[in-house]
Amino acid sequence: MPEHHFHDRALETLGRDDLCRVQDEKLRRLARAVVSNAFYREKVAVNGFNLAARGVEDLAKVPFTTKAELVEDQRTFPPFGRLLTYAQSRYPYLHQTSGTSGNPLAWLDTAEDWETWLRCWSYVYRAAGVTEQDTAFFAFSFGPYVSHWAALDGARRLGVRCLPGGGMSSLQRLKAILDQKATVVLSTPTYALRLAEVGRENGLDLASSAVRVTIHAGEPGASVPHVRTCIESSWGAACFDHAGATELGAWGFECESHPGGIHLNEAEFIFEVIDHETGRPAATGEPGELVATALGRTGMPAIRYRTGDIVLVDDEPCVCGRTFARARGGVLGRADDMLVVRGMNVYPAAIDDVVRSHIGAAEYEVEIRKVSGLDDLTVKIEAPEGTAVNDVARAIRERLNIRVGVQQVPPGSLPRYESKARRYKRVES
Numbered sequence: 001m002p003e004h005h006f007h008d009r010a011l012e013t014l015g016r017d018d019l020c021r022v023q024d025e026k027l028r029r030l031a032r033a034v035v036s037n038a039f040y041r042e043k044v045a046v047n048g049f050n051l052a053a054r055g056v057e058d059l060a061k062v063p064f065t066t067k068a069e070l071v072e073d074q075r076t077f078p079p080f081g082r083l084l085t086y087a088q089s090r091y092p093y094l095h096q097t098s099g100t101s102g103n104p105l106a107w108l109d110t111a112e113d114w115e116t117w118l119r120c121w122s123y124v125y126r127a128a129g130v131t132e133q134d135t136a137f138f139a140f141s142f143g144p145y146v147s148h149w150a151a152l153d154g155a156r157r158l159g160v161r162c163l164p165g166g167g168m169s170s171l172q173r174l175k176a177i178l179d180q181k182a183t184v185v186l187s188t189p190t191y192a193l194r195l196a197e198v199g200r201e202n203g204l205d206l207a208s209s210a211v212r213v214t215i216h217a218g219e220p221g222a223s224v225p226h227v228r229t230c231i232e233s234s235w236g237a238a239c240f241d242h243a244g245a246t247e248l249g250a251w252g253f254e255c256e257s258h259p260g261g262i263h264l265n266e267a268e269f270i271f272e273v274i275d276h277e278t279g280r281p282a283a284t285g286e287p288g289e290l291v292a293t294a295l296g297r298t299g300m301p302a303i304r305y306r307t308g309d310i311v312l313v314d315d316e317p318c319v320c321g322r323t324f325a326r327a328r329g330g331v332l333g334r335a336d337d338m339l340v341v342r343g344m345n346v347y348p349a350a351i352d353d354v355v356r357s358h359i360g361a362a363e364y365e366v367e368i369r370k371v372s373g374l375d376d377l378t379v380k381i382e383a384p385e386g387t388a389v390n391d392v393a394r395a396i397r398e399r400l401n402i403r404v405g406v407q408q409v410p411p412g413s414l415p416r417y418e419s420k421a422r423r424y425k426r427v428e429s
Contacts, residue, residue: 005320006126006127007119008267009321012123012321012323013321016323023295025055027059027293031052033085036085037084037085039073040303043063056270059304064306065304066306067105070247080108085298085299085301092109093114096246097145104144107146110299113296113297113300114150117150117153118150118153118154119268120250120268121153121154123253124154124215124240124242125155125158125160128215128253128254128256131158131159135161135183135210136155136185137165137173137177137182138151138163138165139173139191139418140166142164147217148166150249150250163176174199174202174206175204178209183213184212185211186215188216188219188421193234196231199234207234207236212238213237217242218420220332221352222241222330223254223258224356226357227353228241228258240254241254241262242254243262245305247300247305248297248305248307249296251264251265251268251292252264255320256320260318261314262327263324263326264324264326268294268296270293271293272304273289273290273311273313274291276289285312286312288311289307289311290307308334308336309333310334311330311332314327331349333349333350339375340374341402342403346402348366355381358383358391359382359384360384362411363381364382366378366423367425367426368425369427369428376404377404377405379405380407382410382413389406389407390406393405
């Protein structure tokens with residue numbers, strides 16, 4: 001693997017014991033820095049652990065931190081809750097979450113914490129082979145969302161020429177990508193497909209453009225095999241997945257050996273996988289909810305943070321040479337997005353993969369109704385000419401062991417999305 005495909009080859013290829021020692025040292029440093037943090041001081045008082053002295057040995061004693069807990073803390077102690085380690089004058093960066101699953105969460109970063117954000121993005125870019133020779137287009141709305149700004153700043157730090165795409169229509173973005181000969185495009189997977197659709201409608205040949213790499217996050221799609229295929233064929237470019245959260249940073253990235261999964265950035269985070277229902281460690285080889293401790297952000301720390309992301313972790317070394325563990329198949333789904341369809345547990349990403357294998361980059365939507373306490377699904381598809389809806393229904397049944405209704409709808413009749421898709425709609429029976 002070329003040297004420029006690593007942020008820090010020595011660190012990314014450490015043996016497991018040496019990597020654990022790096023994590024332990026960073027955790028102790030984090031614990032010393034946040035000793036005055038009111039939010040975590042309360043957790044210490046209740047449980048009597050000493051991370052600064054005992055490091056990883058004591059980490060399991062720390063209660064989990066949840067987003068609902070942080071939102072409630074900010075509601076009770078506005079505007080930023082008790083999670084600030086330092087005086088507010090230390091925090092020049094203010095962002096917030098999207099609030100799609102509830103009230104938005106405000107988040108502050110110190111200058112030092114922002115450097116951690118950019119360092120994490122360096123892993124994302126380098127693993128995708130991005131260099132200072134590239135021009136990157138950021139197909140984001142920007143707004144108050146930290147990941148958009150950190151992605152832009154992180155690329156600039158590496159010497160990449162950057163073109164922000166906020167405030168543009170989809171067609172304007174495509175013309176800018178073509179006119180400026182962008183070589184890297186960042187967006188959600190859904191929006192990459194939407195841009196491809198707009199390109200086809202306007203006679204723009206994206207597959208022959210200068211774009212050679214697309215990087216995606218915000219939803220599981222880029223690791224879903226048939227979604228990845230649609231993106232790569234539409235853009236004529238290599239598709240890379242990555243994962244992150246406002247509360248943590250960019251915690252996962254994909255290397256060029258995909259589809260091996262998303263590497264967990266174990267130089268910047270400590271990860272655990274738990275049973276979502278019990279909170280106990282997930283059984284070896286079984287998927288579970290990812291829990292992460294951010295080692296480099298002390299201003300608003302996140303210790304044992306429950307991400308809600310369901311992953312299946314594989315700690316075998318990757319063919320790329322990295323020893324960081326991987327989330328096989330990327331993020332498999334969100335814990336709160338799981339559907340119980342006729343007694344079977346199903347994540348939307350699994351349905352996405354099957355549907356895309358039949359309709360390609362066309363759009364679809366899923367209506368969910370409760371029938372006898374279980375979810376019953378109807379999949380609406382804007383099927384390309386010649387697609388048989390019965391074939392889609394049969395493929396879902398054979399692959400996922402569930403029966404769904406499939407309904408063909410006119411082209412252009414379903415919503416389009418410029419960010420995270422909201423294809424699953426609950427309706428009254």
